[in-house]
Amino acid sequence: MNTLQNQAFEINSDVLACIEKKEADFIDNGHLLPGYLSHMNIANLYKEVRDCHLVDTGTFQKIGGISELINQLTKQVQRARYERCMLKLAKAYKGYKIDLPAFLDFRGRIYRCGLLHFHERDLSRSLINFAFSNPEMPADSDEVMEALLYHYKSYPSLEEAGISFNESLGEAEMQGRVDPILLGREARHHFQFIAAQKALVKKKIEGFPVTKDASASAFQIMSYFLLDEDMAKSTNLLPSKDKKIKDIYTNILSEVKEYIVRELGNNSLSLIVVRKMDRKMVKSIFMPMIYGKTLMNTSSDIHKSLSQHINLLDSHILASLCFKFWKEKYKGMDSLTSLIRNIGWFAAAKGVPVYYVVPYFRTSxxxxxxxxxxxxxxxxxxxxxxxxxxxxxxxxxxxKTEVSTFVNFIHQKDAYIAMLVVEKMLIEGGPIYTVHDNFLTTPHYSRKLPSLYADAILELGPPLAIINDMIYANLIWNAEGSSPEGWSHGGGSGRVIPIGELENYLENNMPDGISKKMEATWRQRMKALLLSYESYASSISGVSQDYVGHLDMWLKFGDKVRFFPEGMRKNALHP
Incomplete structure (x- = not known):
């Protein structure tokens, strides 16, 4: 952590100068808000809008009412204040070496603190560079070129990115939009696109920050614990044959639509789902589901998204179908989630904290x-x-313990993977910056990040050994009848704990003097835990033979195919 926080950064003076010089153009194009908005008093603004509403009610009704207008104006004022604050800070820090402090939460996740850090909006990300220089290191413009492509638009593959961007450049030249600001009007990350373009033009490659973000890291970790090759490919943990970038939520969207239509038939409700359900809605439903989101909460969220088209009963039907689809699609996930949550419940019922263990630390x-x-x-x-x-x-x-145990279990493993990646990059001698599963380094070292990330996952060890660690730390360690010499902490080689042995530990450690109702609940939970463990262990037992070798074969990243059409590099570098 000390080394991570000592990483020096500097303000990207080229981007800052560009913003200062062409501020009017950025404002006209909607990429920056006028400075006067940042000085507005929101309380006074509300009074003025209310007075205008009394004079011209009809216009306000067309806009959406006074409350909607106030809400939008407040957001614009807050955005303007943020932008002006970032620009003032960048001017103040210009020419200095700066560091960005970080801290760990109780699970070990890394958080950045301070106003100016990269894990924010497009503007602030474009304003910092690594203060890194190595004259012996060859310039690596390919990684910056890739960054420029993906800041311009999201592409399914690098090959398609090259072709599509080359076409966009051709159209821009025909329309006279050679200027990077004009070219980047349609860029999804406007300021970062300009930063990449200027780094290429001025050949300031060494300190340019390149981002590598783990794709749906919670699902990646789940694919690892379930040994689910399809999920691993849909989260880009494993490369697909077509070498295209996958999006698990887009895959789920198409699959859940087909499932709902198949279950409901071609009626009005299924037609609404086909037309109105999008990726954002799917992510809001299924991403929290692995953390224990309930059916009622899911039903409520669906109703909020589709309230103009469906009633509460319809939303409950759709939520039920989503849960049914999830259990059929990912059977092992339900067993693993139930197992971990029940471990947390037993720890709380025994009156002890829940412990999560990784080689670096233990979380209580x-x-x-x-x-x-x-x-x-x-x-x-x-x-x-x-x-x-x-x-x-x-x-x-x-x-609360039961609900949060699985969430914290996944987050701690995510944190440990991030720590391993940082440690490996520091051994390589490269600069590194991270928030959770989002990593930032220089172009030369960014090539190494995918393999370092894969190696970090492999170092977790066999999944069943990790689960056994969790069981040992919370149910067996210091329990009556436990035998440390016969059942070592660490899960041994990931062997399956005999169900009878596990049942004896739970049976013998039932708290004394509990009520009959609590005893019945204890036995019910015990049955659920044993069933979940047996189901999970059997689901991965076929894959867990020679596990590390199998995973190592999985996670071998081949050389990236770099496809830059003739003339694209020349056009992109055109000032």
Whole structure:
């Protein structure tokens, strides 16, 4: 962490100068907001809009009402303040070497703090470079060229990116839009596109930041634990044969539409799903599902998205079908989720924290129930009133522990992978910057990141050994009847724990003096945990033979195909 935080950055003076010189053009094109907006008082703005509403009610109704207009204006004012703050900071830091502080949460995830850091909007990302120089290192413009392509538009493959971008350049030349600002009007990351273009033109390649982002990292980790090759390919953990970039949510979107139409038939509800369900909606449904999102919450979210077209009953039907599709599509995921959550429940029921273990550290999670306590206070006008405070008790919150255990389990593994990648890059001697599963380095070292990420995942070890670690740390360690000499911490080689042995541990460690109702719940949970463990272990047992060798074969990244059509490099470098 000390080395990570000591990485020096500098302001990208070329981008800053471009913004200062052509600020009016950026404002006219909608990429920047006028500076006067940042000085507006939102309270006064509300009064002025309200007065205008009284004079011309009809116009406001067409816009969407006074509340909608105030909401939009407030967002614009906040955006303008953010933009002006970033530009002022960049001017203040210009010419200095700066570092960006970081901290870890209790799971080990890396967070950046401070106003100016890359894990933000397009403008702030474009304003920083690595303060890195190595005269002996050859210039690597290919990675910057790829960054320029993908800042311009999202492409399914590098080959298609080259062809499509070359066509866009041809059209731009015909229309006289050779200037990078004019060319980048349609770019999805406008300022980062300009930054990449200027780095290529001025041959300032060494410190240019190239981003490598893990694709749906939670699903990648799940594909690893389930040994699901299809999911690994759909999250780009494994390369596909066509060498195209996959998007798991786009895949799920097409599959869930087909499933709902097949289940409901060709009626009006299925027609609405086909027409209105999009990737954003699918992500909001299925991404939280692996973290334990409930059917009722999913139904509520679907109703919010499609409230103009369906009622509450229809949204519940669609949510039920989404859950049914999920369980049929990813059977092993349900078993793994249930297993980890039940481990958390047993730890809380025994009155001990939940422990998560990785080689670098151990995380302790201990959620307590809160009681509402009312106290009397006096306000500034000396009026007496009561306020409510939530005070933690000594009683563990079993429900919150159960719901959060799987989330924290995945996040800790994600954090450990990030730590390994950072450590490996530091050994390579390259600069590195990260937030969660998003990595930033220079063009030369960015080539190494995919293989380093794959190696980090391989170092997790056999999935069943990791699950056994979780069981040992929370159910067996210090438990009555445990035998450390016969069942070593670390899960051995990832062997399956005999169900009878695991059942004895749970049976013998039932808390003394519990009620009959709690005893029945304990036995019910015990049955669910044993069933989940047996189901999960059997689902991967066929793949777990020679596991590391199998995964190593999976994760061999071939050389990237670099397809730059003739003339594209020349055109892209044209000032």
């Amino acid at each position: 999670q201990d959620y307590m129930k809160s009681d509402v306590v009312k106290i009397t206070v006096y306000d500034r006008n000396h009026k007496r009133r009561q306020i409510s405070l939530r005070v933690h008790t000594d009683n563990r919150d079993r429900r």
